[in-house]
Amino acid sequence: MSTAKTSEPTEVAEHTEPATYDVHAAQEKWRPVWEALDPFRALDDGSKPRRYALTMFPYPSGDLHMGHGEVLALHDVLARYWRLRGYDVLNPIGWDSFGLPAENAAIRRDEHPAVYTYANIEVQAESLRRYAVSFDWSRRLHTSDPDYYRWTQWLFLRFREKGLAYRKGSYVNWCPNDQTVLANEQVVGGVCDRCGAVVIKRELTQWYFRITSYAQRLLDDMSLLEGCWPERVLAMQRNWIGRSEGAFADFAVEDPDGRPREPLRVFTTRPDTLFGATFMVVAPESALAAELVSDEQRAAYEAYLIDTQRATEIERLATDRPKTGVFLGAYATNPTTGQRVPIWAADYVLADYGTGAIMAVPGQDQRDWDFAVAHDLPIVRTVQPPDEFDGEAYAGDGVAINSTNDEISLDGLGVDEAKARIAEWLETAALGERTVNYRLRDWLLSRQRYWGCPIPIVHCTDCGEVAVPDDQLPVELPYLSGTDLIPKGTSPLAAATDWVQTSCPRCGGDAQRDTDTMDTFVDSSWYFLRYCSPGYDRGPYDPEVVNRWMPAANYFGGAEHAVLHLLYFRFFTKVLHDLGMLDGLEPTESLINQGQVINLGRAMSKSLGNGVDLREQIDTYGVDAVRLTMVFAGPPEDDVDWADLSPSGSLRFLQRAWRLARDVTAPVDADVATGDVGLRRVTHRTVHEVGQLLESRRFNVAVARIMELVNAARKTIDAGPGGSDAAVRESAEVVAQLLSLVAPYTAEEMWAALGHQPTVATTSWPEVDEALLVAESVTCVVQVQGKVRARLDVPPDVDTATLEQLALADEHAQRAIDGRPVLRVIVRAPSLVNVVV
């Protein structure tokens, strides 16, 4: 055995083996091996601690792109790392396969949306397998499968039973291009998030989820995510939910003909300025406006309403546009001053925030100031601005003025005190109350499109809205294709008359099915739960199994979902918790938003012609080199510019690593203790550090450490013993294992070259010999006045006093001290001494 250790193999190797391996052949070679071994299936048998690695599932539009390449590479490093660390890893994959692009493609190509959808899914699935993401394919799901959307419908019905899904008429966002309504979250800067068309408002009856009743909990439970989710996402959600504390105040109102009617309730965050409310404004499209308007003003109001509705969201959003409005001919009474104040309608007041009406306090609110100036309304300051203040409305802190009546005086109080005092007064006088308002609106979930989950409701002439009984789910989509799907402003489902006409589940009479489908964000709000027990048929998931895996240990995905999917799936999680179907309160422990892949400084786009194709990159450099490039590019949350990167450099490194394994001649059972200690130290330190780096998700630095190890091993080979040193074998094995997280094909090639059976992916994390982590000696820097003057080689455990003596005795240090008295010596053993003179 000992004779086999010596030189004979190296010479043979040089002449017969190529200096590189064929990356593409390796891809062909290992895929079937892995598929046969099936090493990535989650066991869920309790033999190991469980860990759930979740990544946002793809939408099947065409093949995977560079963005997928990045997030999947990063995500897979974590999943594979946990597996080596001995966890039972759940790493599932599926498709978010309902949605508009498939429907639009179906119209273009005159076919059924499923054709496009499932063809793309197959293309992507093939690419994912080639990309060697360690998914458990046995759990694959598609949200457009009846087996899946049956349970989306089932969940909708449970929400409805709890009063969390309901229908109401309201002014809603309408995309004229996609011919469907949109949720608030899907309107960005006044345009459709998906197609960029300018959104308009229409009054329609639609389905909503009552997410607003979870506003406070969505806010409060962020404390559980603090430090584990990116601060940016939490900030955006906090901002979106938009909690504001204030009070309702009731203003007595008389009809145009002088009769008293129900008071006008407003929400304000500044109840302390109530004395300064000199007029009121209601949203023009609110029912309130139509009720209050006098006969003389009706024509003017109606003209204004039409103008408002014609205005697009973009125009309404422009901050500097003049404040328009119309007097309604009605008056309210300021409860503090008893003054009669006019009521106006103006489009700077929103119908769906607060009560749709405000008290206007021009002295302290710039918008009201602008309006007052434009329409010649009185302005009264109720907070004293500072002397140097030269603005118009004053919104800052200061003492109250002009705020006294027979019952109460706020004068002289600061804003906070005044707020508390007036709120008390409002409450005792039954004129209002303290309250909290949220910017968050209910989630509009119905869509007038075909390729989505049908809403399982039947409308009966006698019974009204009736839920489809659970045992009749799923309500499957009728077969429609091509021109049937052309948007007509109503749901395409309405045209499927045979499907629409049904009998009422309650009374058996004639009834019509609801013809809207659900927003696809509903589908994606619970898919991560379905993964846990994919075949389960007694509910959307098996709660017992789900509670074993949830919450997901990490969630990878793009930041563009910060207030969409990431808010919705938190909402679902909380509702399911309240339904007793889920233990946890939050869906994932940690979240990483990967950056975008850009090229030449800009987002890739067809019009700029700077697109990079993932498949082409893989064809050129191989899967491993592309994955490595993505992981090594920088911190995961940073944008990566493909033009700054070098997939060819990555490939070069992988070949170098592979050559290391090829050059190993020490036998599998060589006694590693006999190996080069210097290299062994590097090897063990690398394992230790890479472990720490991966725990803190610093993937790029971890790769750099692996590169260092390869360099160190190469140096050892070149320096003396060649590949026969047992330490070289040890380092090559460690490289193969660490590299298996990033470059699975290369790692497998190395593992085989080292004489091992596949697969390296299921080995266990190399054990670190603590003794080898301690350096033989360390360099101690000796500073004088903070400047480095000398370096000393000292034992790592040197004590403070000894080190101080050594440092002061050093001739370079003495020269720098130059005879001056030593005032202070700071010693940080073993690495630094600073002498202060």
Next chain:
RNA sequence: GCUCCUGUAGCCCAAUCGGCAGAGGCAGACGGCUUAAACCCGUCACAGUGUGGGUUCGAUUCCCACCAGGAGCACCA
């Protein structure tokens, strides 16, 4: 306009508790291998950390102001 993040070598990025500014890579120069080139191997150079101040024995790191770039929000009463 408001909020948040980021500024380190020609470029991408390290420096974990305030302690030697450089781990890794790209691009580059030189040398070796080669008939030659590519590949491969080796060696080398390049910044004092956006700017100005402060705290400290010591600041890339902490604090303040400013500049630049990026992201988010923007009539929410």
